[in-house]
Amino acid sequence: MLSEPQVAGPSTVLMRKAYARWAPVYDVVYDKLTEPAARAAVEAASLHGSRILEAGVGTGLALGYYPPGSFVCGVDLSEDMLKRARGKVRRRGFSHVRGLQVMDVCHLGYADESFDAVVAQFLITLVPDPEAALSEFLRVVRPGGGIVLANHFGQDDGPLARVEEIVAPLCTKIGWSSDFKASRIEAWARRNGVEVQGLKPTFPGGFFKILRMRKAG
Numbered sequence: 408m409l410s411e412p413q414v415a416g417p418s419t420v421l422m423r424k425a426y427a428r429w430a431p432v433y434d435v436v437y438d439k440l441t442e443p444a445a446r447a448a449v450e451a452a453s454l455h456g457s458r459i460l461e462a463g464v465g466t467g468l469a470l471g472y473y474p475p476g477s478f479v480c481g482v483d484l485s486e487d488m489l490k491r492a493r494g495k496v497r498r499r500g501f502s503h504v505r506g507l508q509v510m511d512v513c514h515l516g517y518a519d520e521s522f523d524a525v526v527a528q529f530l531i532t533l534v535p536d537p538e539a540a541l542s543e544f545l546r547v548v549r550p551g552g553g554i555v556l557a558n559h560f561g562q563d564d565g566p567l568a569r570v571e572e573i574v575a576p577l578c579t580k581i582g583w584s585s586d587f588k589a590s591r592i593e594a595w596a597r598r599n600g601v602e603v604q605g606l607k608p609t610f611p612g613g614f615f616k617i618l619r620m621r622k623a624g
C-alpha cells in the first residue's frame with residue numbers, strides 16, 4: 408500500500424524547521440483550543456468507514472478521538488512532530504494507529520483508493536499548493552469516501568474579510584493563515600466533481616470550521 412515517501416523542496420525544509428520549533432510547545436498551546444474541531448472532524452470522517460488517513464497529523468492530538476476498530480495512518484513533514492505522535496501512541500496504547508510516516512501531503516505514497524476518508528486538520532492553509540494536496544486526498548480516497556478539513560477559513564467579503572487580509576502577513580509569520588477562504592476549496596471541489604456536504608462552524612465561536620466533502624461514486 409505504501410511507496411517511497413517524498414519530502415524534498417525548499418518550502419518543505421522551511422516548514423520542517425518551523426515545526427521543529429513548535430513541537431515541544433504545540434500541545435500546550437493547541438490541545439484545548441482545537442479539541443472540539445478535532446472531535447467533530449474525526450466524527451465526520453468516521454461516518455465514511457474505518458480506514459482513515461490523517462494528513463498533517465502533527466503531534467497526534469486527534470488520534471485518541473477515533474472509535475475502536477478504526478485503522479488510522481498519519482503522515483506529516485515534520486519528524487519532530489511525529490516523534491511526539493509516536494510517543495502518544497506508545498504511552499496510550501493506541502492500537503488503531505497503524506503507521507506514522509514522514510511524507511508530503513502533495514506526494515502521498517499510498518495506492519489509489521486506499522482510505523475511506525482523509526482528514527486534514529489545521530493543514531490545508533499551510534500547504535503552498537493546496538489544490539495539489541486536495542487532488543492527492545481525492546486519489547487515495549475510495550469512491551463515495553470523504554475528505555474532511557478542519558481549519559479557520561477567512562470571510563469571503565465584508566469588513567471582517569478586510570481585517571483578515573490586513574493581518575494576513577503577520578499571521579503568516581507565526582504560522583497561521585487568516586485570509587484563506589473556503590470558497591477556494593469549494594471551487595476545487597466543483598472542478599473535480601466532488602460534493603461539498605457542508606461547512607459547519609465550531610468552537611471557539613465559529614472561528615474554526617469543518618468542511619465536509621464526498622468523492623463521487
Ligand SMILES: C[S@@+](CC[C@H](N)C(=O)[O-])C[C@H]1O[C@@H](n2cnc3c(N)ncnc32)[C@H](O)[C@@H]1O
Pocket residue numbers: 422423426437441445462463464465466467468469482483484485488510511512513527528529530533534
Ligand atoms: C498546525 S499543525 C496541525 C497538526 C494536527 N493536524 C493538529 O490538528 O494538531 C500543521 C501540521 O502540518 C504539517 N505539514 C505542513 N505542511 C505539510 C505537508 N506539505 N505535508 C505534510 N505535513 C505538512 C506540519 O509539519 C504540522 O505538523
